Amino acid sequence: MLEKVEDVETIVAVPEAVVPEIKMVFCQVEIDLAFVSLELDIVPRGVDIMQTAILRNLDDASTKSLNGVRVAAYLFDLVPNIDTFRTVLRCIKLWSKVRGIYSNVLGFFGGINMAILVARVCQLYPNAAPSTLLQKFFTVWDIWKWPSPVLLAPIVDEGLGLKIWDPRKNPIDKRDLMPIITPTYPCQNSTYNVTVSTLHIMKQEFAHSAKVCGEIVKGDKEWPALFEKADFFSLHKNYLQIKVTAAGAEELKKWSGFVFSRLRKLIEQIEDSTGGTLHVHPCTEEFQDPALDAGTHYLYYMALKKAPKHLVRNKLAGRSFDINAAVDIFRRILYNFREHTPTMDCIVLHLKQKDLPAFLLEKEKKDEDEKKEEKAEGPEKAEGPGEKTKEEEGEG
Template sequence: MKVTQQSLRSSLDQTLEKHKVKESDKGNAIRSGIVSTLTKEFTNWCSEGQVLTIGSYKLGVHSPDSDIDIVCLAPQRYTRQEFQTEFFTRLQSLPDVSYCYGIFRAKVPLIKLVINEIRIDLQYANTDQDIHNLRVEILEEATLLSLNAYRNNDMILTLVPNIESFKSMLRAVKIWAKKRGLYSGIFGFLGGAAWSLLAAKICILYPSLSEPELIYKFFKVYSMWDWSVPICLNPEQNSYAYPTYQGHMTILTPAYPSYNAAYTLTASSYYCIVQELELACKIVKDILEGNQEWQALFEEIDFFQQYRYLLKVTIHASSENDYETWSGLVFSRIKFLMQELEHMYPRPVVVFYNKPFEVVHKSYKVSYNYFIGLNFNFPQNVKVDLRMPIHNFCTVLNEQRPNKSGMSLRINFMPRKDLTYTKQFLRS
């Protein structure tokens, strides 16, 4: 079947539209209003302050379910402690805020908000320097990391030769990664920054290609990539100057100082991504030859058929707000459990499935099950005991509960054949 670039692009646009990868005009107006409200509130607190958007919103590739990521920038004299107390209190009093919680002990502290059902992550940076010409050695680490997120987004938009082609290709890559369970830094895969850098690299290498051709090149190049070689956007970035960044993959951010945006990868997630890149390359090749439709690229992974064993992670909370707080804490630590399981013998493949299943519990208002898939390569007569790492993980997390009477965590091991959710999920 003969296909043209025009027909491929048209069918791609139609398929992406079905997956709602673009925010509506109404949704964009709401988001713009939220940013304006936060800007007004922040500049009322700090007259010289700035509100800088970062992430998917800054790049123009946000979808209806995307967060808005923001850096609140203030002069040096406005301390982080003041931001986390005075400004935090102001946010809590805003009429449209339905959730407001501070995560202040993280490497990059932030305030999580929900306004008009849209999630916002607020970071803070304070410096008197020009943010485009920073003396990084005198900056607090959290300020540097927040400002670098903004600078990296700026550099991507500067280095990419065709912004609209980049956006279209990145939207396709993001929906593919989400459907295949590969999009989440917190669960050991690649986050939005890493996927954006990978997409930008392809656009820089092939500036004259159409969106369908760029998508094919994305999967072709990365399915064959030697991952001992870092991905760099800047030609002046010396790949061999970053030995400390070596991991399963090294995807370097362009702004100085560079960091590895793929630091979140585990051995299992690296294996999954490599396998999925190869499969996607074959699918897109068939699409370009007219043998398949674009929807074939965006089929959701059949997770429960991929893994013989499962860990059921049950998160209980007494309210929606408690659940937001408690699940956020559990998710921020879950990768440590997965990495500990990876180091058991025989070494399993351990993958988190980021799809919640709501359950009814008589003692808690909000309860969800999540699942971790495990595949072991061992003879039938070999027994594997996971009780100790699971018990230790649950004990530590339950001790850290902000509301000990209204939050609970349980993790149970089970063979796939014992899971009633499997049939329910497949039917859905």
């Protein structure tokens, strides 16, 4: 039915994801449409999703799906000023997208965990204006001692037998690197996808943006500097190219959606097979080579680089950067796709920067040139997101 709606485009079903969903673009807005199967014969109008009883007898996927909606609704009860919260969250979403760290599937931020981080800063500084909260967002999370959990409310067990995040009882929860805990029952870690590599990248971005905010406060930079697009293809020496191919557009939608949902597995396999010696920086964008048929392929990229010494888990492992075994395991995972056909393929290549497709570097250079032109034109002084209040920065 959705495919027949006039304003819907690029619709892709991802049934194999942890939270099954339909990805689509509606009226030029990207939407992830999740589902839940309730234990009800008929779903009544105005059903109260905040009632704990609605979670009874749900499977894990349905619980996670419904939890996202419940958290989004509950957040408004936990922040001191809803309008301020919304303003800062919009800024942080834009920031994460231009900095290339907005993709929960790849181990970066998603909408829910980002909202929780913003809400926590709003709780810490209840009287602050949006511009100040934006600065505080980066300073707070820059110095945060991960894996200390981020909590908006106490963790409560409502007694339905659903698993809640509790590292004291669940050994697997002790492995979480960046626990950002949802405030509604069952409380869960919304950043279970984060890997050693992606955590390191996000921490670098917090530090970078905290520094930029400091320069903005001093008057050395303007607010647009905080939202400058991060370079990717000009920063690293080694890359992986993951080329996803299929016989036609419809087959490609299914296959590419599944492959993208499993790219994190490749990151984890590379980290494990090299003892943490190699870090993987995934690009959140997908590409198509203009010289090839658009309906038969997608390209994904990951940068490879040596990990900082203090993050290497096994000093003896990883002396060789042979990742062939990791790639083989990843491909075996892909070919277990229940709708896989002989015409669906995934080719993983190691490329030096100089061997990257020309259109990638040309696109990045064009973006950089446009950025330089904007600076040369000398834009008018940009205002921050919100005016200061008299009691700004007062802590609750």
